[in-house]
Amino acid sequence: MFVASSFARRMRRHVLAAVLAIATSMADGASAQTTEDPVYRAAFEEMLRKPADPPTLLRYAELAVKAGNLEGAISALERLLLIDPDLPHVRLELGVLYYRLGSYEAARGYLESARDTGRGQPAVAEPAERYLAEIHARTRRFSLGGELLGGVRYSSNANSGPVGTIQSFGSSVVPSPNISRQSDWGVVAAAALQGRYDLGRQDNGAFEADLSLYGARQFSVASANVALVDLFAGPRFSPFEGFASSVSLKPFFTGRYVAVHDLTAYWAWGAGVEASIPVAPGSTVDLTGFGRRREYVSNADAPTNNNSTGNEGVVAAAYRLEVTKQVTVTLAGNFTRYVAVVPSENYWEYGLSAALNVRFADPIWASSRLWRLVLSADVAWANYDRPDPAVDPARVRSQNDYNFGLVLAVPVNDQFSIVAQGAYTRRDASIANYAYDAFTAMTGVSWRF
Amino acid sequence: MSRTCLISLVACVAMASPAAANVGVTSVTSGDPLGQPPAQAERILRVGTDIQANELVTTKDDDRAHIVFLDGTALTVGPNSSLVIDRFVYDPNHSNGVLSVNMRRGVxxxxxxxxxxxxxxRITTPSGSLGIRGGIVVVEVSDTGATQGTFLFGHALTVTGGGKTxxxxxxxxxxxxxxxxxxxxxTILPVRGLGSTALLEKPHGQAGVGSGAPASSGANLRSTIEGAFDRSQFSAGNSKVPPQTHDQKTAYQAQQGHPTGHAPQILAxxxxxxVASEPISKHNTSSGRPRTPSHH
Known part of the structure; x- marks a missing residue:
């Protein structure tokens, strides 16, 4: 009893600390100064009065950074190197300032000289090395990065099975046990890989490829074993000048392969274009449109699977807002039209989603690494064109999907994180065959490279 | 006259009588850089020496000068350089104005x-002209007039010569x-291809704010600077903040000003x-059907 109440107290303390950390991180952005700030103006004028006075220059540089005027800080610190070139701390700060501006060659020069001076070590060398490694990653002509995830998952409905009777040729029948909902444990493994080849263009154009792999093996319900490969690839560039110069376009090719129960479910391939439009500092709208062919393959588990073969057209919009450096909100909507070889498989679908992504200070071990919490919710409505005679000749299928998710990523070091995920999925459908709900909980380890 | 008054007046003074207007101040020097305001004798630029419109600034082998204009624009003049501050007009109330420099040689x-x-x-050289909007640029002009502009940061560097921009x-x-x-x-600079900026720093082993500064040894200056640095909170908001990793913000997105903090890959x-659960659901229904619907 004592142990339980002590544990509860600790948990309450940790939850409170987490809430405070999140609140603090959300408030961070509110205190930013500007170059119109009287304190900044006074420091600027003091800097003009005492243009070679180190404390005055550092004070001005500090306020300039807070006001977002990184060039002002650079000007002040470079002046210090004209007074004395042997200042590794100043070189380090200049390197970081240029890095923050995206001027990686200038940053590299200062950081390497800071690291190599031999003074101020390791306080200078360690951060310099960290930034140099990141510069190396960002300036490679070809770069490959990504994240691997492995874990154990429990699902209250691993096979997305319906509850109660289902419809077959218009009659209510009791489904076989392997179709009814079944809870199960399983293992999941996933990878998200991004390849990028810098085309050397002034607009930073690059060929980008995103490859996702996903696999789940259930401990008992083998019919819910899945494997998925998803690829998006294409060149990204900014074809516009003037006010639209920051808009980027990415025409892309997409391909997908899905297998269920170790049997091919479908192949898909298509093409589209994505436009990324910065609408204000810290906010972007992404518009995507694509067409895709899905080639379903009949198999022993799904003998009429090929009836679903068809073409889809998708348009989607997403608005991403960086509320603070630690808090990002994403709102998205999409619209899909699917036309299959069998009209009963044709459908319209509309979806909306929202996600809140918060990074916050470690509330337990007070490490310097930020935890990440992602809350997400999405809803989708789908309406089919015609009844499926093999299911219910009198009723047209329609369904509403609801998904709520929570992901917590706790970094162990720069590469590894412990990940915990909880999700609830619910589908309401006009025909019982398609209705289900499921709670899932997953815990695992992710490795980012 | 205080700098505050100067800032307030510089716009009207510079326009009414540009030759006499103070447009900036010499902030640091190394060696003996020279300045020659129009209709005045040439003098050595010392820390605090005002810079006037149409002033000619020249440096020799071991000279360097750092000049701050009244809007905060900073010019570091390297060795063996010669340039004229052609025009400076600044309206502090609207934070706009004009700065043009005629660079004859140097860096x-x-x-x-x-x-x-x-x-x-606007920077004019014997080869043409360069326009810089909101940023940082290094310009080198050889004795033959060949010009090299290196764009380090900003909106754009526009270079015009021979009728082409x-x-x-x-x-x-x-x-x-x-x-x-x-x-x-x-063209994109190769790795470690930014060698010319070394010319803009004082050679190692030398310390001092330049001629005319209060006598102070290099070691004292260094300890003054390092002491001030240690007391400041500068690094806490800069180098002590770890870099964003590449997957959080691609170079492209960084350049384009996209927001940071993308959803982690785990969300994807x-x-x-x-996506994978959808065909499982389909299999549930499909497996209850006859092999071909027409058999029904």
Missing amino acids: MRLVGGALTKTGDV VVATRPGSLIQMEPGRVPSPP LTRLSK
Whole structure:
């Protein structure tokens, strides 16, 4: 009893600390100064009065950074190197300032000289090395990065099975046990890989490829074993000048392969274009449109699977807002039209989603690494064109999907994180065959490279 | 006259009588850089020496000068350089104005201040002209007049020569130009290809704010600077903040000003589980059917 109440107290303390950390991180952005700030103006004028006075220059540089005027800080610190070139701390700060501006060659020069001076070590060398490694990653002509995830998952409905009777040729029948909902444990493994080849263009154009792999093996319900490969690839560039110069376009090719129960479910391939439009500092709208062919393959588990073969057209919009450096909100909507070889498989679908992504200070071990919490919710409505005679000749299928998710990523070091995920999925459908709900909980380890 | 008064008056003074207007101040020097205001004798630039419109600044082998204009724009003039501050007009109330420099030879770095946010700084060389909007650029002019502009940061570097204009928008881009020829297309600097900025620093082993400064040994200056640095909170908001990793913000997105903090890849991976569950649901229904619907 004592142990339980002590544990509860600790948990309450940790939850409170987490809430405070999140609140603090959300408030961070509110205190930013500007170059119109009287304190900044006074420091600027003091800097003009005492243009070679180190404390005055550092004070001005500090306020300039807070006001977002990184060039002002650079000007002040470079002046210090004209007074004395042997200042590794100043070189380090200049390197970081240029890095923050995206001027990686200038940053590299200062950081390497800071690291190599031999003074101020390791306080200078360690951060310099960290930034140099990141510069190396960002300036490679070809770069490959990504994240691997492995874990154990429990699902209250691993096979997305319906509850109660289902419809077959218009009659209510009791489904076989392997179709009814079944809870199960399983293992999941996933990878998200991004390849990028810098085309050397002034607009930073690059060929980008995103490859996702996903696999789940259930401990008992083998019919819910899945494997998925998803690829998006294409060149990204900014074809516009003037006010639209920051808009980027990415025409892309997409391909997908899905297998269920170790049997091919479908192949898909298509093409589209994505436009990324910065609408204000810290906010972007992404518009995507694509067409895709899905080639379903009949198999022993799904003998009429090929009836679903068809073409889809998708348009989607997403608005991403960086509320603070630690808090990002994403709102998205999409619209899909699917036309299959069998009209009963044709459908319209509309979806909306929202996600809140918060990074916050470690509330337990007070490490310097930020935890990440992602809350997400999405809803989708789908309406089919015609009844499926093999299911219910009198009723047209329609369904509403609801998904709520929570992901917590706790970094162990720069590469590894412990990940915990909880999700609830619910589908309401006009025909019982398609209705289900499921709670899932997953815990695992992710490795980012 | 205090600098505050100068800032308030510089716009009208510079326009009414540009030759007499103080447009900036010499902030640091190394060696004996020279300044010659119009209709005045040449003098050694010392820390605090006012810079006037149309002033000619020249340096020899071991000279360097750092000049701060009243809008905060900073000019570092390297060795063996010669340039004239052609024009400086600044309206502090609206933070706009004009700065133009005629660079005859040498190397300089310009770090843009308030007026460069709204308008171009114009640098004329024997090969053509360069326009810099809101940023940082290093310009080198050889004895033959060949010009090299290195764009380190900002909105754009525009280089015009031989009737053609070339624009660099990507930090770390280089444009070269020779007298009478059109500028080269912008190229990306190779790794460690920014050697000229070393000329803008005082050689190692020398310390001091320049001639005219209060006598102070190099070691004392260094300890003064390092002491001030230790007392400041500068690094806490800069180098002590770990860099964003590449997957959080791609170089492209960084350049384009996209927001940081993208959804972690884990979210993309969990999305895949939803995509994968759809055919499972389909199998549930499909497996209850006859092999062909027409048999029904």
